[in-house]
Amino acid sequence: MSALRAKVHGGRLILDEPTSFAEGTVIELVVADNDDLDGEERARLDEALEVSLASAREGTIDADEFLAEIARLEPARG
Numbered sequence: 001m002s003a004l005r006a007k008v009h010g011g012r013l014i015l016d017e018p019t020s021f022a023e024g025t026v027i028e029l030v031v032a033d034n035d036d037l038d039g040e041e042r043a044r045l046d047e048a049l050e051v052s053l054a055s056a057r058e059g060t061i062d063a064d065e066f067l068a069e070i071a072r073l074e075p076a077r078g
Contacts, residue, residue: 003032 006013006029013029021027037045061069 004019004027005016007016008014
């Protein structure tokens, strides 16, 4: 099962989507923003994510350009 998302409303957790759990099922919730990274580790992670994002942006092309390039590479069909 994938993670569930909920919002706090009036001090209660409200799920954003329906579930298939039986009525009365007890669910254990864990706050997702807790981790064991110290300041230096967090800085290294943030830097690595920025480098990765920049790399992805450099290799990104417009979808129309991509499709046109594929069409040019595709052998002619007769």
